[in-house]
Amino acid sequence: MSSVLKLSRSAEEGLRELLKFLLEKKRVKAVFTLCKIKKNGTVSYSLITDADMLKDALPLFPLMPQNAGKLLSRLTLKEHLAEPIAAVVRPCELRAFIELVKREQGSLENFIFISTTCPGTYPLEMSVNGDISKKLPEYEEDVKKGNVISDTRPICKACEHFMPYSADMTVALIGEKDIDKNCEIFLNTEKAEKLIEGMDGELVERELETEEVKNLRSKRQEEKRKLFEEINVEGLGLSGLVETFGRCIGCHGCSRVCPICYCVLCDFDSRDYENEPSTYESELKKRGGVRVPPNTVLYHLGRLTHVSVSCVGCGMCTDVCPADIPLSTIFLKVGEEVQKIFNYIPGKDVEEAIPLNKFEKDEFTEVED
Amino acid sequence: MKTKDFEPKIMTFLCNWCSYAGADLAGVSRLQYPTNTRVIRVPCSGRIDPLFILKCLQDGYDGVLISGCHPGDCHYISGNYVARRRFAILKTALEFMGIEPGRVQFSWVSAGEGEKFSQVISKVTEAVKVLGPMRKLVKAANSLVG
Numbered sequence: 001m002s003s004v005l006k007l008s009r010s011a012e013e014g015l016r017e018l019l020k021f022l023l024e025k026k027r028v029k030a031v032f033t034l035c036k037i038k039k040n041g042t043v044s045y046s047l048i049t050d051a052d053m054l055k056d057a058l059p060l061f062p063l064m065p066q067n068a069g070k071l072l073s074r075l076t077l078k079e080h081l082a083e084p085i086a087a088v089v090r091p092c093e094l095r096a097f098i099e100l101v102k103r104e105q106g107s108l109e110n111f112i113f114i115s116t117t118c119p120g121t122y123p124l125e126m127s128v129n130g131d132i133s134k135k136l137p138e139y140e141e142d143v144k145k146g147n148v149i150s151d152t153r154p155i156c157k158a159c160e161h162f163m164p165y166s167a168d169m170t171v172a173l174i175g176e177k178d179i180d181k182n183c184e185i186f187l188n189t190e191k192a193e194k195l196i197e198g199m200d201g202e203l204v205e206r207e208l209e210t211e212e213v214k215n216l217r218s219k220r221q222e223e224k225r226k227l228f229e230e231i232n233v234e235g236l237g238l239s240g241l242v243e244t245f246g247r248c249i250g251c252h253g254c255s256r257v258c259p260i261c262y263c264v265l266c267d268f269d270s271r272d273y274e275n276e277p278s279t280y281e282s283e284l285k286k287r288g289g290v291r292v293p294p295n296t297v298l299y300h301l302g303r304l305t306h307v308s309v310s311c312v313g314c315g316m317c318t319d320v321c322p323a324d325i326p327l328s329t330i331f332l333k334v335g336e337e338v339q340k341i342f343n344y345i346p347g348k349d350v351e352e353a354i355p356l357n358k359f360e361k362d363e364f365t366e367v368e369d
Numbered sequence: 370m371k372t373k374d375f376e377p378k379i380m381t382f383l384c385n386w387c388s389y390a391g392a393d394l395a396g397v398s399r400l401q402y403p404t405n406t407r408v409i410r411v412p413c414s415g416r417i418d419p420l421f422i423l424k425c426l427q428d429g430y431d432g433v434l435i436s437g438c439h440p441g442d443c444h445y446i447s448g449n450y451v452a453r454r455r456f457a458i459l460k461t462a463l464e465f466m467g468i469e470p471g472r473v474q475f476s477w478v479s480a481g482e483g484e485k486f487s488q489v490i491s492k493v494t495e496a497v498k499v500l501g502p503m504r505k506l507v508k509a510a511n512s513l514v515g
Binding site: 236238267286295302305306308309333334341356359360361362363364367368 | 457
């Protein structure tokens with residue numbers, strides 16, 4: 001059981017009111033949340049200090065314009081926050097940020113994380129023409145019923161980690177029948193309980209993990225099975241991967257938006273992977289034809305080996321891919337396999353070291369000799 | 370190509386402190402071993418990025434051998450333990466890619482084990498010979514990808 005702050009407003013309005021309360025009472029210096037930037041329903045992450053500007057905040061808008069984990073890392077890369085900021089982020093964004101903090105790319109200090117039981121987000125391309133705003137009523141209905149929501153991103157439909165692991169506050173959405181009337185904010189930490197002291201609203205006790213949540217988890221597992229089956233991810237093999245990645249136009253957008261790909265200078269952006277004329281010549285002699293530019297497939301396979309251990313499955317890579325490569329499906333699959341051998345869930349616990357930063361003296365002896 | 374005619378090319382990454390000295394010892398002791406290997410000396414087995422291995426396989430090597438200090442003997446205390454973890458990840462990824470995991474091998478050879486070094490090379494060469502040429506990633510005739 002956890003204590004819950006119950007506000008008699010819709011979930012989004014309730015959350016906005018909470019943010020306003022935190023700002024006005026100076027409990028936090030600023031709020032980090034999704035904000036409307038255009039009338040057609042485009043949103044972006046913003047930092048807000050002026051409580052009046054919160055009217056444009058859309059903290060629950062079902063779109064991930066960027067992985068917020070990456071943005072929070074940029075905010076705290078050079079120095080940790082001097083004053084508290086309340087950040088409204090999705091569970092996978094929070095996990096991504098924690099993975100970055102583990103890599104010393106940011107700091108958790110002075111952050112108050114507000115997250116939700118995440119119903120999923122729509123693909124980026126739908127954000128352009130206001131299509132998402134049209135979908136919102138349907139979205140809300142499905143959230144209430146605890147359904148897998150149609151037209152959301154495939155990776156969201158297949159996501160099992162939709163309950164935040166380390167948020168200070170969690171807004172219950174999935175399977176909540178009256179999110180249009182009631183806003184229930186779970187207070188997961190003492191810090192959270194202190195912050196809301198003095199706020200109007202009822203304090204109750206209840207469980208976050210309802211039947212609907214459990215049902216959705218099994219529905220999502222089924223979706224994941226279907227997703228893997230769709231591109232036959234297990235049977236792809238090298239020729240399948242070469243075909244799939246062969247579509248790549250080499251924009252490297254997937255690594256730009258990937259929260260785990262944090263290297264400032266990527267090896268693949270350097271000239272190291274350009275072929276010498278003599279290499280082209282010898283390759284052509286052997287094979288009679290080569291792809292130009294070279295190393296496109298190697299780029300993806302390399303990223304797979306680098307990222308898989310910490311991939312949170314946020315799906316940004318698929319979202320930005322102009323060649324429509326099902327990157328996140330492949331990364332999710334390989335990520336799961338790799339994370340399984342270390343029994344590791346990326347971004348679950350900041351205290352747990354990244355598998356590559358620790359070792360046991362007698363493990364994996366089967367890989368030797 | 371029949372297996373018996375096939376001479377694989379094997380890239381070998383040797384750690385400066387143990388395995389490279391082991392290879393030296395094998396040479397000084399005039400031990401015979403197959404000549405299929407090309408050696409790259411690295412400061413520590415922990416220096417090896419899985420990418421190096423993939424790049425070798427793509428560039429036409431039929432196998433890759435990584436050799437470092439025995440557990441507990443790493444010059445940098447724990448480089449080889451980390452390498453082993455990284456290697457476990459690569460093995461999983463290779464399996465997914467459908468590349469025979471036997472093409473990439475990992476072993477511990479100390480500076481005093483010239484004999485073991487020659488045995489390891491013979492063993493790996495034999496294993497890769499059985500697997501045949503690495504065609505999938507690069508050598509497929511007329512394949513325009515890679």
